[in-house]
Amino acid sequence: MKWITYTKLALKTLWSNKFFAFMSVVGVAVTILLLMLASIQWDNAISPKAPEVNLDRTLIVKRVKLERGNDNTWMSGVGRGLIGFITDSIKSAQTVSVFMSSELNITMDQGTSQHSALMVDPNFWQIHQFEFIDGRPFTQPEYDAKAQVVVINQNVNRILFGEESGVGKTMVIRGQVYTVIGVVADISITCHNAYAEAWAPLSLVMQRMNADYLGSLSVLYLAKSKADFSAIKSEVKEAERKINTTLEKDMRLFIAGPDTSLEAYFRGYGDPEEFNGAVDAWIDIIIRLLILMIIPTINLIALNLTRIDERKEEIAVRKSFGASRWVIVRQLLYENIVVCFIGGVIGLLVSIWCAYAFSELLFEPSWNQSFGHVDVHFSPYVFIGSLVFVFILGILSGIVPAYKTAKLSPALALKGGEQ
Amino acid sequence: MIQLHDVTKIYRTRSVETVALDSINLTVDKGEFISVMGPSGCGKSTLLNIVGLLDNPSKGLVTIDGKQWDKQSDKVIAQVRNRTIGFIFQSFHLINALSVTDNVEVPLLYRNVGSKERKRLVAEAIERVGLSHRAKHFPAELSGGQCQRVAIARAIVGNPQIILADEPTGNLDSRNGAEVMNILNSLNADMGATIVMVTHDENLAEKTGRTIRFFDGRQVQ
Numbered sequence A: 001m002k003w004i005t006y007t008k009l010a011l012k013t014l015w016s017n018k019f020f021a022f023m024s025v026v027g028v029a030v031t032i033l034l035l036m037l038a039s040i041q042w043d044n045a046i047s048p049k050a051p052e053v054n055l056d057r058t059l060i061v062k063r064v065k066l067e068r069g070n071d072n073t074w075m076s077g078v079g080r081g082l083i084g085f086i087t088d089s090i091k092s093a094q095t096v097s098v099f100m101s102s103e104l105n106i107t108m109d110q111g112t113s114q115h116s117a118l119m120v121d122p123n124f125w126q127i128h129q130f131e132f133i134d135g136r137p138f139t140q141p142e143y144d145a146k147a148q149v150v151v152i153n154q155n156v157n158r159i160l161f162g163e164e165s166g167v168g169k170t171m172v173i174r175g176q177v178y179t180v181i182g183v184v185a186d187i188s189i190t191c192h193n194a195y196a197e198a199w200a201p202l203s204l205v206m207q208r209m210n211a212d213y214l215g216s217l218s219v220l221y222l223a224k225s226k227a228d229f230s231a232i233k234s235e236v237k238e239a240e241r242k243i244n245t246t247l248e249k250d251m252r253l254f255i256a257g258p259d260t261s262l263e264a265y266f267r268g269y270g271d272p273e274e275f276n277g278a279v280d281a282w283i284d285i286i287i288r289l290l291i292l293m294i295i296p297t298i299n300l301i302a303l304n305l306t307r308i309d310e311r312k313e314e315i316a317v318r319k320s321f322g323a324s325r326w327v328i329v330r331q332l333l334y335e336n337i338v339v340c341f342i343g344g345v346i347g348l349l350v351s352i353w354c355a356y357a358f359s360e361l362l363f364e365p366s367w368n369q370s371f372g373h374v375d376v377h378f379s380p381y382v383f384i385g386s387l388v389f390v391f392i393l394g395i396l397s398g399i400v401p402a403y404k405t406a407k408l409s410p411a412l413a414l415k416g417g418e419q
Numbered sequence B: 001m002i003q004l005h006d007v008t009k010i011y012r013t014r015s016v017e018t019v020a021l022d023s024i025n026l027t028v029d030k031g032e033f034i035s036v037m038g039p040s041g042c043g044k045s046t047l048l049n050i051v052g053l054l055d056n057p058s059k060g061l062v063t064i065d066g067k068q069w070d071k072q073s074d075k076v077i078a079q080v081r082n083r084t085i086g087f088i089f090q091s092f093h094l095i096n097a098l099s100v101t102d103n104v105e106v107p108l109l110y111r112n113v114g115s116k117e118r119k120r121l122v123a124e125a126i127e128r129v130g131l132s133h134r135a136k137h138f139p140a141e142l143s144g145g146q147c148q149r150v151a152i153a154r155a156i157v158g159n160p161q162i163i164l165a166d167e168p169t170g171n172l173d174s175r176n177g178a179e180v181m182n183i184l185n186s187l188n189a190d191m192g193a194t195i196v197m198v199t200h201d202e203n204l205a206e207k208t209g210r211t212i213r214f215f216d217g218r219q220v221q
């Protein structure tokens, strides 16, 4: 039999038992929906996209843990006291950038508005590739001179200056006059390391920070290639070891990471020492996939097995007229794959709709209070992966019932079917 | 064409052993039309199942078209069922999910026939049993006699050398029964099909070339 015949047959059979078809399709669709949403979320967090075009070459340190004895543990961002040890001294990195997230209250004649901001250094503009609509980023001399300059996104520009470009215009932030030097396209909140609505020199606030190990900074490392990741990681660990030798006896410092984007995505806010990096992250992904797969597989197997009785007669008739066991297995498997495919496509379409409709829920990171702009990014790999998943699901859930059904002896099965 | 040598079939259930066929020896020549008679439960359907390779005998040899098939692989047996044998079951056994056309097409799906040719053969077989006006209907929408005729169309669509008919007129009134008999007769006469027909009707049996009678699994005549 040709595949087209199998397909027609599968559709006819499904049509003749709409309840079963509906149940199976819904089961698969829900699974694919969940899988797709998880993958889209995950893909949006870890795959490179403007301005984080180098995300696959970046490592990040966001968290530090400090212990005194067994009783006192502090966990927070990176402090200014650590900067000298883990930035310029890390030779394996091509570029290192330090930044801090913040909120800016921008005052204009018409009033004050609050915007999420990043305080960044000049290297930040090198690691990320911002699309400047107008103006430019600030330079090293401006940074060193603590120039009161700011880069804003289009949205802020629209709020403050309307349709005109704000470049060259001024605004008041914390009682100080700042000059807008650049306007960039809105950044998606899924760009965890670059997202903000305004960016100002970190040097402006650096001196006000304590020279502690704990603080609220993050450090980004750009590697020439992924191959340098381990060198960067070990250099940071070496720095950590050196710092620990200078600490009081009962004190101990632990630096979380540097993390790849995948590791950062899975790290969460628990004890950084209990996170085992990529291995854990991958195990986590595999376990999630398996759980997602087990439920619909069992569901479909159960549905298919309950139908064996109902289909005994048909199978026996087919066998009496020349269908071999293998042909029957193929027919039933094909049917199951068609069910999974229909469910898969429905799940896929619904997931795309959900990704837009519920983008706030899906993509807003926990640290962000005010919801920002989201570009949902769809990777072809996520789609291809889902279709492969659907196919495997179809085979896994179909093979056992198909084989069991195909084994029926026609003579016995027809007896059972006699009215 | 068909040879049974010392064929015995024993059904074993938990407590009872039923000897459905007891040392049957039977030869049916090519082109013969024979009828099988006997009281209910004497083993007629069992005989047809074994001849049609749907079931294995407990003992004895079955030869179809000069070859012994029971030890062959599933694939080879499937091919014989497909090419050589056409079954008309005691209770139709149509596939309810499929239309008349699709039901009749079933045997052709398992051989190399293009879809155009399939359509032609199916239409021909349906016409032969006089059901062209019901081709798109589903079994549930047909009368018993019409279902029986669909079952016949399905059995003959692949032009098999052997037709095994298990009470093909059992569910029909005498007029419809006669019509079915006509179809079988012409298949036998025109196409040279070898036919084994189970029946309870002496009048129909008389119209066949030879009648064999069973009693309690034994051939009595």
Ligand SMILES: Nc1ncnc2c1ncn2[C@@H]1O[C@H](COP(=O)(O)OP(=O)(O)OP(=O)(O)O)[C@@H](O)[C@H]1O
Pocket: A412, A415, B011, B012, B013, B018, B019, B020, B038, B039, B040, B041, B042, B043, B044, B045, B046, B047, B090
């Ligand atoms: N699968 C089975 N398991 C146990 N016993 C069976 C089985 N199939 C048939 N039998 C027994 O074998 C005997 C022959 O059955 P068979 O169906 O061949 O009878 P038959 O001659 O076709 O009867 P009828 O005219 O009522 O159709 C019967 O006694 C029946 O109870």
Ligand SMILES: [Mg+2]
Pocket: B044, B045, B046, B090, B166
């Ligand atoms: Mg019978």
